[in-house]
Amino acid sequence: MQLVWLVTGASRGFGLELVKRILARGDRVIATARDISRLDPLLAQPDIDKTRIFVLELDVTWPSNVLQETAKKAIDHWGRVDVVVNNAAYAVSGPSEELGADMFMEFMKTNFAGPINVNNAFLPHMRARRSGTLVVFGGFAVYKSEFMGIGAYSTTKAAVHAYGETLSAELAQFNVRVLVVSPGTFDTSPRMTVHAPAHPIADYDAAREELRKRLAMRPHIPNMGDPARGMDTLVDVVRGEGRAAEKGEGGKMPLWLFLGDDSIAAAKGRAEALRDVAEEWKEVGAGLGRDDA
Template sequence: METPTSTERVWLITGTSSGFGKRLVPSVLARGDYVIATARSLSTLGFPPSTHLRLLTLDITSGLQSISQTITEAIAIWGRIDVLVNNAGYGEKALIEEGGSDAFRRQFETNVFGLIDVTVAVVPYMRERREGVVVNMGSRTSWMAETPGGGPYAASKAVVRSFSETLAIELASFSIRVVLVEPAAFRTEQIFAHPYFTDNPISAYDALRARSQSIYENIDGKQRGDPVKAMELVVDVVRGEGKARRRVKEEGKEGVEYLPLGRECVEAISGKFKRLEGVLEEWGEVIVDTEFQVDVKA
């Protein structure tokens, strides 16, 4: 069995049966790195055989103990994991009043708690070696959550951003980088495959629900984003080469590394910033006038 050199990276990627994960695996292999590709069922994976590729069954909702056992198996393959990509996830679609907290719990179980469990299982090995990269897949939707029915998904990805920012601070002293990837709409299969929640229909929402369902049905297959190009850029950022060579070299900053992807993501983030800046300008003096009065004589 081939052994990775010190300059070759070992990647563990979750959710590689479809979407971004399916595109990321061949992008990484093409650079000469090694990949441990995971999915709930290996029968859904169709990657060509490679001495640089291994497949592992991993259900990120199986709990920390089970996940840790799988990560132990992964470490035993090539002795280390240099890059963790938390890609596995799905989109729960439900109007908030109809889906209630159950819809959010289902969504968070995978997109938040599963991601955290995998991270907690992998990070000790990176910390011991004092190096590594954690890539978390967020979403443009966390910046612009105005689409009805997308509340659970948007909220879960907002948590991923906050989690990534704190994780970056806590791991900085161990030379572990955290990269937060926030894609806009990209043309991947099964992105909207999870059925819309309609088990608790409230008649007052009939028109809104129908419009929301139509939005999801009509956008599929028409997204402007190319997932292959997106994953090539992710590999560039992790390896510090290609389009990311100058950026990584010049910035060298601490904290989370943000990687928005797609024109729609730029528009969403800049739009949210402008809106918040407007609030600060309008309410600035009132906002800061909420503190204890300081006795300057004391």
């Protein structure tokens, strides 16, 4: 069956790669971006079937009524949208104390409120059809967050994971599937920067410098994930074919898709750490029920 996909943040990185992988499978795609001219190079490629791609401006931070109007345009184009992929996000790093609540909340607007508002704009359509798939992008930072500078970003992604998990339970009754994608480190070019605080705290000067060095090293991380392979796998899982043919029989999807060896290791590591701490400290936390007898 030919699916109609909508992808946010299709201008570069995973989003652009996903659009290419969707087209390669013969599906149709609504490629959305804040600046749609950034999709011109893709559209200029001679092997792109332009009858199966529709480009639409969409900023995930737009107010919900504007996103609803945009969703209507998207649905009207081919009469339906089967899969919505919430890929758009950004990242800034810095010590949590310097970022402060304002920066945490600023991040939330794009990385967390964005997917909620986009999904909600398409949900009346999907509920009415009793069919659809919502994909939200979390990340392995959720399970590997105990290091300097990652707090604001990993908080938004942890919120996305929790939101996606609950949403999957809420929407099962409408036959709408939810997939939480948790990529490891992939060879995209995220424009992650180190936050330049208005009021720097001198105690963090060295940490900020260390963060800058770490970001500069990102392109040299060995065995980084290949975004084309990662997005091909995502299409496999949504379509229940290729790598996911056996496990995805009958439209079955996992709740989380851990993409990349590092992501799988991070999820397993977190699961083991939770189990170990719960076991080791159980005498401290157990048996705190009210004495009703």
